[in-house]
Amino acid sequence: MRLPGFWTLVLVFAWTLLFILLFVPLGTVLIASFIDKVGEPTLNNYITFIESARLRRAFVNTLVVGFAGLGGALVLGTIMAFCLTRFQIAGSRFVSMLAILALVSPPFIGAYSWIVLFGAGGVFRTFLREFGINMPTIYGVSGIVIVFSLKFYPFVYLLVSGALSNVNRSLEEAAEGLGLTPWQRTMKITFPLVLPALSAGGLLALIQAIADFGTPRLLGRGFNVLATEAFTLYSAEVGSNPSMATTISVILVLLSMFFVLVQRFFLRRNVYHGNLINKPIKIRLKGWKNLAAHLAVYAIGLAGATPVIISIIFSLRRTSGPVFQSGFALQSYERIIFGLGDVVRNSLTFSASSVILIVIIGTLIGALVARKTTLNTSLLDGALMIPFVMPGIVIGIAYITVFNTGPLVLTGTALIIILSIFIRRLPYTVRTTSSALRQIAPSMEEAAISLGYSPFQAFAKITVPLIVPGIIAGAMLSFITAINELSSSLVLYVGSTMTIPVRIYLLILDGDLGTAAALSSILLILSGAAVYIAFRFLGRNEQALL
Amino acid sequence: MAYLTVRNATKLFGESVYALRDVSISVESGEFFTLLGPSGCGKTTLLRSIAGFHDLTSGDISVNGSDLGRIPPHKRDIGMVFQDYAVFPHLSVFDNVAFGLKPRKVPAHEIKKRVPEALESVHLTALAKRLPAAMSGGQQQRIGLARAMVINPQLLLMDEPLSNLDAKLRIELREEIRDIQRKVGIATIYVTHDQEEALAISDRICVMSEGHVEQIGTPEEIYGDPQTRFVANFVGTINQLKRCPKLEEVLGMLGLSEVDASAKNASWSVRPEALVLSELAQPASGGAVAEFSGTVQKYTYLGREAHLFLNTAFGEIVVHVANPARARKHDQGETVSVRLNRQALFGFDADGARITTGKAPREGTI
Ligand SMILES: Nc1ncnc2c1ncn2[C@@H]1O[C@H](COP(=O)(O)OP(=O)(O)OP(=O)(O)O)[C@@H](O)[C@H]1O
Ligand SMILES: [Mg+2]
Numbered sequence: 001m002r003l004p005g006f007w008t009l010v011l012v013f014a015w016t017l018l019f020i021l022l023f024v025p026l027g028t029v030l031i032a033s034f035i036d037k038v039g040e041p042t043l044n045n046y047i048t049f050i051e052s053a054r055l056r057r058a059f060v061n062t063l064v065v066g067f068a069g070l071g072g073a074l075v076l077g078t079i080m081a082f083c084l085t086r087f088q089i090a091g092s093r094f095v096s097m098l099a100i101l102a103l104v105s106p107p108f109i110g111a112y113s114w115i116v117l118f119g120a121g122g123v124f125r126t127f128l129r130e131f132g133i134n135m136p137t138i139y140g141v142s143g144i145v146i147v148f149s150l151k152f153y154p155f156v157y158l159l160v161s162g163a164l165s166n167v168n169r170s171l172e173e174a175a176e177g178l179g180l181t182p183w184q185r186t187m188k189i190t191f192p193l194v195l196p197a198l199s200a201g202g203l204l205a206l207i208q209a210i211a212d213f214g215t216p217r218l219l220g221r222g223f224n225v226l227a228t229e230a231f232t233l234y235s236a237e238v239g240s241n242p243s244m245a246t247t248i249s250v251i252l253v254l255l256s257m258f259f260v261l262v263q264r265f266f267l268r269r270n271v272y273h274g275n276l277i278n279k280p281i282k283i284r285l286k287g288w289k290n291l292a293a294h295l296a297v298y299a300i301g302l303a304g305a306t307p308v309i310i311s312i313i314f315s316l317r318r319t320s321g322p323v324f325q326s327g328f329a330l331q332s333y334e335r336i337i338f339g340l341g342d343v344v345r346n347s348l349t350f351s352a353s354s355v356i357l358i359v360i361i362g363t364l365i366g367a368l369v370a371r372k373t374t375l376n377t378s379l380l381d382g383a384l385m386i387p388f389v390m391p392g393i394v395i396g397i398a399y400i401t402v403f404n405t406g407p408l409v410l411t412g413t414a415l416i417i418i419l420s421i422f423i424r425r426l427p428y429t430v431r432t433t434s435s436a437l438r439q440i441a442p443s444m445e446e447a448a449i450s451l452g453y454s455p456f457q458a459f460a461k462i463t464v465p466l467i468v469p470g471i472i473a474g475a476m477l478s479f480i481t482a483i484n485e486l487s488s489s490l491v492l493y494v495g496s497t498m499t500i501p502v503r504i505y506l507l508i509l510d511g512d513l514g515t516a517a518a519l520s521s522i523l524l525i526l527s528g529a530a531v532y533i534a535f536r537f538l539g540r541n542e543q544a545l546l
Numbered sequence: 547m548a549y550l551t552v553r554n555a556t557k558l559f560g561e562s563v564y565a566l567r568d569v570s571i572s573v574e575s576g577e578f579f580t581l582l583g584p585s586g587c588g589k590t591t592l593l594r595s596i597a598g599f600h601d602l603t604s605g606d607i608s609v610n611g612s613d614l615g616r617i618p619p620h621k622r623d624i625g626m627v628f629q630d631y632a633v634f635p636h637l638s639v640f641d642n643v644a645f646g647l648k649p650r651k652v653p654a655h656e657i658k659k660r661v662p663e664a665l666e667s668v669h670l671t672a673l674a675k676r677l678p679a680a681m682s683g684g685q686q687q688r689i690g691l692a693r694a695m696v697i698n699p700q701l702l703l704m705d706e707p708l709s710n711l712d713a714k715l716r717i718e719l720r721e722e723i724r725d726i727q728r729k730v731g732i733a734t735i736y737v738t739h740d741q742e743e744a745l746a747i748s749d750r751i752c753v754m755s756e757g758h759v760e761q762i763g764t765p766e767e768i769y770g771d772p773q774t775r776f777v778a779n780f781v782g783t784i785n786q787l788k789r790c791p792k793l794e795e796v797l798g799m800l801g802l803s804e805v806d807a808s809a810k811n812a813s814w815s816v817r818p819e820a821l822v823l824s825e826l827a828q829p830a831s832g833g834a835v836a837e838f839s840g841t842v843q844k845y846t847y848l849g850r851e852a853h854l855f856l857n858t859a860f861g862e863i864v865v866h867v868a869n870p871a872r873a874r875k876h877d878q879g880e881t882v883s884v885r886l887n888r889q890a891l892f893g894f895d896a897d898g899a900r901i902t903t904g905k906a907p908r909e910g911t912i
C-alpha cells in the first residue's frame with residue numbers, strides 16, 4: 001500500500017523528533033562514557049566502574065532493591081488482584097481507589113511519609129519507645145524495599161486483575177469438569193492465562209524500581225544505587241565526574257533494556273485473546289477465609305495509601321518554622337501561596353504544555369504505527385521503546401550534556417524540562433493509541449467504506465469516536481506522570497524553572513516537612529483530578545492508568 | 547452477459563498461502579449465488595476481493611462490464627455483511643442501519659421509513675434504540691444484515707450472515723433474505739458452509755475447496771450430478787463402495803465394466819437415497835439394475851425417513867428409506883437385498899474427477 005502524503009510527513013517528522021530528542025542525546029551520553037577528562041577516547045570509565053568497590057556495590061544494590069521491590073509488588077499485587085476479582089469484598093471500590101492513590105502519588109512522598117512515621121524521630125517510633133519498644137529505623141535497604149513494594153504493587157494489581165476478570169469462566173468450568181482441583185485449576189489454567197499480565201506488571205515495577213532516584217536518595221542513608229551515584233557524580237560540587245555519570249547512565253539503560261528483552265523473549269508466544277462470553281463471577285467467602293481476604297486487601301490498600309494520608313494530615317499540622325507543633329493550621333499552605341506560587345505555576349504550565357505535545361504527536365504516530373504497517377513503522381515502534389527503558393536521571397544527564405552547547409542551547413529553559421517529559425511519556429501515548437486502533441476490528445471501517453464512506457470519512461466517523469475517550473484519558477495519565485516527574489527535572493532545573501517535585505525534594509532534605517507535605521497534597525489533588533477526568537471518559541477503567 | 551465476472555482470480559498471502567487459485571465465476575443480475583466450502587477454502591477472501599478490501603495477486607473483476615480494479619471500495623456500491631458483524635458499537639441499532647443511507651443522500655423522512663422496515667424484516671424492531679455493544683452474536687449479525695440490505699446496493703455480499711442463529715430463526719431469516727432479494731432483484735453472493743442452507747436458497751452454487759472452484763451449478767446439479775469426489779462428499783452423504791469381486795459383478799450388470807477398466811483406479815459411490823430395498827422397488831422400468839445383499843447393523847427411524855446401516859461386500863453402507871411408515875421395521879441381523887440402477891453410481895477417477903458413464907445421470911428412476 002502506498003503511503004499517502006500526509007502519513008509520509010508524519011513518519012519523517014517522527015524520525016526527526018526521535019533523532020533530535022532521543023538518538024542525539026543518548027548517543028552523546030554513550031560517546032561521553034568512552035571519553036576521559038581531557039577528551040581522549042578511553043575505556044577507563046568502564047574499567048573504573050568494574051574496579052570501584054563503591055560502584056560495584058551500587059550495581060548490586062540496584063539489583064537487590066529492584067528484585068526485592070519486584071517480589072514485594074508481585075506478591076501484594078497478585079493477592080489484591082485475586083481477592084478483588086474472585087471474591088466479594090465489602091468496599092472493593094474503595095480498596096481499588098486506595099491502589100490508584102498509591103499509583104498516582106509521587107514516589108518520593110512514599111519515602112517521605114515513611115520517614116515521618118518510622119524515621120529517627122518518627123511519630124510511630126517515638127510512640128513505641130514510650131512503651132520501651134525500640135524499633136529499627138526505616139532507613140536502608142529494608143525501607144527502600146518496603147516503599148518500592150507498596151508503591152509499585154498497583155502495576156501488578158491493575159494488570160493482573162484486568163487479565164483475571166477477562167479469563168473466560170467457561171475455561172475454568174471446563175477444567176473443573178475435567179476433574180481438576182481448584183488449586184490445579186488455578187495453576188494450570190488461570191495462571192498461564194494471566195502470566196502475560198503478571199510479567200508485564202512485574203516488568204513495569206522492576207524498571208521503575210531500578211530507575212527510581214528519590215526513594216533511595218531519601219531513605220538510603222549510605223545505601224547507594226546506580227541512579228543516586230549517577231546524580232551525585234553529576235551534580236556534586238566537589239569530586240564531580242560527569243563522564244563517569246554518563247557511564248553509569250549507559251549501564252542503567254542497558255540493564256533496563258535487558259529486562260525488557262528477557263520479558264519479551266519469554267512471553268513471545270503467550271498472547272491470549274479471550275472472548276468474553278462467560279464472565280468470571282465473584283464468590284462469597286465464609287468465615288475466617290472471608291476475614292482473611294478482607295484483612296489482606298485492606299492492609300495492602302491502606303499501607304500503599306499511607307503516604308498520601310500522612311502527607312495530607314501533616315500538611316495541616318501547626319508548625320513553627322520547620323518544626324511541627326501540636327494542633328492543626330493552614331500555615332504550610334499559606335507559605336506556599338505567599339512564597340511558592342511560581343513553583344506551582346511552573347509545574348502546571350510545564351505539564352500542560354508537554355501533555356498537549358504528547359497528545360497531538362503521540363496520536364498521530366500511534367495511528368501511523370497501527371495502520372501503516374511497514375518495516376519503517378515497525379522500526380519506529382521499536383525505537384519508541386527506548387524512552388521506556390531510560391531512567392529519568394539518564395534523560396536529564398543526556399539533555400544537559402547535549403543542549404548545553406552546540407546548535408541548540410536549551411539549558412535553564414522551561415523548554416528543556418517540557419521536552420524531557422515529552423519524550424519520556426510519548427511512547428505510552430503511541431502505544432495506547434495504536435493498541436486502541438488495533439482493537440477496533442478493521443472490518444469496522446471496511447463496513448463504513450462498503451456503505452459508501454471514503455476511507456477518511458470512515459476513520460473520522462467510526463474510528464475517531466471510538467478512540468477519543470482513550471486519548472483524553474491517556475492525556476490525563478500523561479499529565480499525572482508529568483506533574484510528578486522528579487529525576488530528570490532535578491538535573492535540568494534552574495532557580496526559575498523549579499517544579500513542585502523538585503521543591504518537595506529540596507524541602508525534605510532541608511527538613512521542612514510541613515511545607516513538603518502541603519506541596520505533596522497539592523500534587524495529589526491535581527493528580528486526583530486528572531484520574532477523575534480520565535475515569536469520566538473511560539468509565540472506571542483502572543487498567544487504563546498504566 | 548453476466549453481471550459480475552471474476553476472471554482467473556488468484557490471491558497470495560505472504561509467500562506461499564494461496565487463498566484463491568485461478569478462480570473464475572460469473573453471477574447473473576438478480577441471481578442468488580452461493581459460495582459453499584469448508585472453513586479456510588477462500589470464501590471470505592473472494593468476497594473481500596470483490597468488495598475491494600483485498601487486491602488480487604492476479605486476475606480481474608468486473609461488474610456490468612466495467613472493470614472494478616480501479617474503483618475504490620467506497621465507490622463500488624457493494625453492500626457487505628461481514629463474518630464478524632462489524633456493527634458500530636457507538637451507534638444505536640437504528641443509526642447503524644441508517645448509516646449507509648446518509649452518504650447516499652437519502653432524505654430524512656425516507657430514512658425514517660426504510661430503516662424500520664429493514665429492522666422489521668430482521669425482527670429487531672424492539673431493539674432499535676439500544677446500543678449494540680451488549681447484544682448477542684445473532685442480534686449483531688442481523689443488524690449487519692439490515693444495514694447492508696437497506697441501501698439497495700448493486701451487489702450484495704453476505705459472509706455467513708446466519709451462522710450464529712438458532713436453527714428456527716436461521717430458516718426463517720434465510721427465507722426472508724431470499725424473498726427480499728427476489729423482490730429487489732439484487733445480485734447476491736452468499737457465503738456459507740452449511741450445505742443444506744446452500745441448496746435451499748441458491749439459484750446457483752459454487753463449491754470451493756482449498757482456494758479453487760470445484761463445481762458451479764444449480765442446487766440440483768451440485769447434488770445430483772457432482773463433478774468431483776469432493777463435491778459429492780461435501781454436499782450430502784455418499785457411500786463409497788469398496789473394491790471387491792461383488793463390485794465388478796455389479797458394474798458388469800450395469801454395463802459399466804468397460805468404463806471402469808478404461809479409467810485407472812476408478813472408485814465408485816452411491817447416494818443413500820439412490821439405493822432401494824428390493825422389497826419396496828417398483829418393477830424395473832427398462833434400464834439396467836443390479837442387486838446386492840447386506841445384513842442390518844442398525845435401523846434408525848427419523849420420522850420422515852429411516853436410515854438403514856448395512857454390512858455388505860462393499861463395506862458399511864447406509865440406505866435411506868423414504869416414508870418408513872409404509873415399510874417394515876428392520877431388525878438387527880436381518881438380511882435385506884438392495885437395488886441400484888446405472889444412474890445411481892457415481893464413478894471418480896484417481897484425481898477425483900467424475901467419470902462419464904455415457905448416459906445422462908438423472909434419467910429415470912427405479
Ligand atoms: N490476511 C491474511 N493473511 C494471511 N492469510 C490469510 C489472510 N486471510 C486469509 N488467509 C488465509 O487464506 C485462506 C482462506 O481464508 P478465508 O478467510 O478466505 O477462508 P473462508 O473460506 O472464509 O473460511 P471460513 O469458513 O472459516 O470463514 C486461509 O487459509 C486463511 O488462513
Ligand atoms: Mg470466512
